[in-house]
Amino acid sequence: MRFNDKGELRAINPENGFFGVAPGTNTKTNPNAMKSFQKNSIFTNVAETADGGFYWEGMEDESDQNIAITDWLGQPYKRGSGKKAAHPNARFTCPASQCPIIHPNWEDPEGVPISAIIFGGRRPTGVPLVFETLSWEHGVAVGACVKSEATAAAEFTGKVIMHDPMAMRPFMGYNFGKYLQHWLDMKQPWTKGQFFFFFTTMPKIFHVNWFRVGEHGEFLWPGFGDNVRVLDWILRRCAGDQSMLEKTPIGYIPKKGSLNLDKIDNLDWKELFSLPKPYWLDDMRESIRFLEDQVGCDVPQVVMDELNAQQKRIEQEL
Template identity: 60%
Template sequence: MEDIKVPFSEVHYITIEKLGNVPVTKGDFQSLPSHVQTWLAQMIQLCTPHAVHICDGSVEEAEMVTKMLVEGGQLAPLPKYENCYICRTDPRDVARVESKTFLITKDKHESVPHSRDGASCVLGLWKSSDEIKKDIDDRFPGCMRGRTLYVIPYSMGPIGSSLSKIGVEITDSAYVVLSMRVMTRVSSDIWKHLRNGEEFVRCLHSLGVPLPAAQPIVNNWPCNPEKTIIVHFPDSRKVMSFGSGYGGNSLLGKKCFALRIAGRIAYDEGWLAEHMLIMSVTNPQGEEKFIAAAFPSACGKTNLAMLTPTIPGYTVRCVGDDIAWMRFDKETGELRAINPEAGFFGVAPGTNMKTNPNAILTCLQNSIFTNVGETADGGFYWEGLEEETPAGTEITGWTGEKYKLGDKTKKSSHPNARFCCPARQCPIIHDKWENPAGVPISAIIFGGRRPEGVPLVVEAFNWAHGVFLAAQLKSESTAAAEHTAKQIMHDPFAMRPFVGYNFGKYIQHWLNFEKNPNNKLPKIFHVNWFRVDENNKFLWPGYGDNIRVLDWIIRRVNNEDIAEPSAVGLLPKKGSLNLQGLNINWDKLMALPKDYWIGDVDETLQWLDGQLGDDLPQAIREEIQKQKERLSKLQ
């Protein structure tokens, strides 16, 4: 199913100890940098594929791989659009597997904090080298038997930028080849930047299904859920992933490299790798500000990054929707950011022409849709598109079940269904989105789903208080990971599953940027679009109306006198937020229930202390105490 047929005359061979000659059906192994050759040879010997394909990222290659996957039944064309395809995964392989994701360091507490006795640490999972060796030896030897091993050279960020990093992913999944081509910059030019032995992140991925398959393959989607594991070696900049073909587990340039490994590199080198969108907002006066914002997965990052303003005179441009790499410029002191990705891997359900028209327009060509529904006329469908799809339309759901639109007992798509599309196609992509120097960040926003108690927007008193706001971030859980029931979960910095080293050191890393007087520290804010009333109705309309909050934030960046102190931070003065045309209960939206907040800060301290123990920075303990004192004075 995953073999690219090439003329015999075009096949080259490499000699691998114990394997003999292994055919190379695409690319020239001997021309690769020597340290890349050495690593590839070791991985080929470990995985024993029947052929090797060295990717070049070309259109011709993509067309060839796509044709093969369509013929094999893993992809199906969506004829309603240009060069769009749909696939359905094994129902057991639909989300990130945080419980099977590990960090490997010699010292356990380089990876995870010194949690208090009795606390189950969720800020990273660690295994020893001896333990993980057993797991690897049980999985990877021979794991690609009968399959093609693909070598994917890619850059996170513009190729050649001083803010970018290089990775090479080995995989036996052609679906990963196509998706990595969308999500990263795959090119043979990468090899030029490794000629002198430069560092690259080594990524090995296997579906864990050597051929012939021992078990039935569901939906033409090979995977091995019982043995899925994702392993990070931060010291040696290496990732090994086994058993899952789902994006967050198999596209190793995403969370694995761009956050966990890059975060450790950023810690070592003095910058930040964050789970953040990057956007620009230009006001009616023509003043443009760049903003970075962090939200847990499926909490509206993509919607905000591609926001369509509901009030006139404002322009929003998208730089990135998921990940930001940020570094303070040594000369100017500005915090400059790049989006290291080249595509969007967005949650499909809920996305429509009202909530995010730019996302819909972005994915109408050259896109891959996973676990969504399909209309009878060859279009995509998911929950949220009801008003844009005629009633009675025949839908084929992601499980293969057919039904008529209007049957409310049926679901077309998995809650974590995804679209994967090139960022360059976004109608509002910023013309500087690939600027090698990055863009200057004026404000950083954190936020989550908080149904009660938390006001629409809060500005931090200062940098340390802003870091505390990020550290105490909580949100209602979503379908992006394997959690099932809705619950308010701690997700500090929206990075709970993504930090590649001791979380206490990560928080201190943020605090340390204040020590350099040359750094122009952005203002920090917390937002909550999701507060509800006693009838469980949202108090804020959200979506395009969030421009009203961004307008207030930009005015605060310009130091306008439109904020007043409260127990939890600076809140908008009544009347300072543009609410024209809205019917908003301001008092409910901005209320600070004293009992709720006292309980919340106590619970926050208990949780942070339990998770981090002595690794919780003293500055955060001091901020918690200050907030307690302020809350005690609330009426």
């Protein structure tokens, strides 16, 4: 990412391809991924069919029921045995150029404008489907407090909630306090020529959570292809639509009716966007303690001010 000479944040993707977790991927959940890795692709820890094809959990309806399968450990696989054909963290990787819907200018050196930055974590309770942060500084603080339920891709076992700041914890290469300050410093006036100053145009920051569950453990949001409905709401917010917001102590959530829910039945809107006060007070205290313990005096004061202000809003407004 870089700012152009107009102060607009633009980005290019320096990578050559895509990778993803294989189990659960099929023509219903991700048809374009399936089309992308039909050739010139690499698969790790997946099962193999007798004709040299790939197989994993989620492809039960897309493969010949009579074909022999060898599991990821090299053993014969029997359907319905209860054993895993592929490792839960099995992967595919393929060239981006093979994606059927990739933008024709995806390699333009000028890049694309960045209007939104979206953080997300797997949070089974308490955290709404989507919210917009109140400012760039508030967004940086929210990013610093990202948490997620551990999955097969993490080094943890069991369903524990782990801290994953900026959804980047495994990739942090230097002092996290300095990393946060780098984010904050992006919002600075820039000089153009000798006499002209302008302020950078900062993206809006959002947080999403596709994984909230109800009292019986069921997902409250259908996920997969329906996530584009949330992206649609985000894009309309970036276009300046002010009529779709409800302000809460943690940020702006969608006003009821502003999210396209056409053909989604029995959605528990109230629960999906509820903000339980005891949960959020505990979460804020724990997040602040985490930063104090793990980052200490290197946490930018602006971030601590934002978190303390949010905690106060929760105490007074929820």
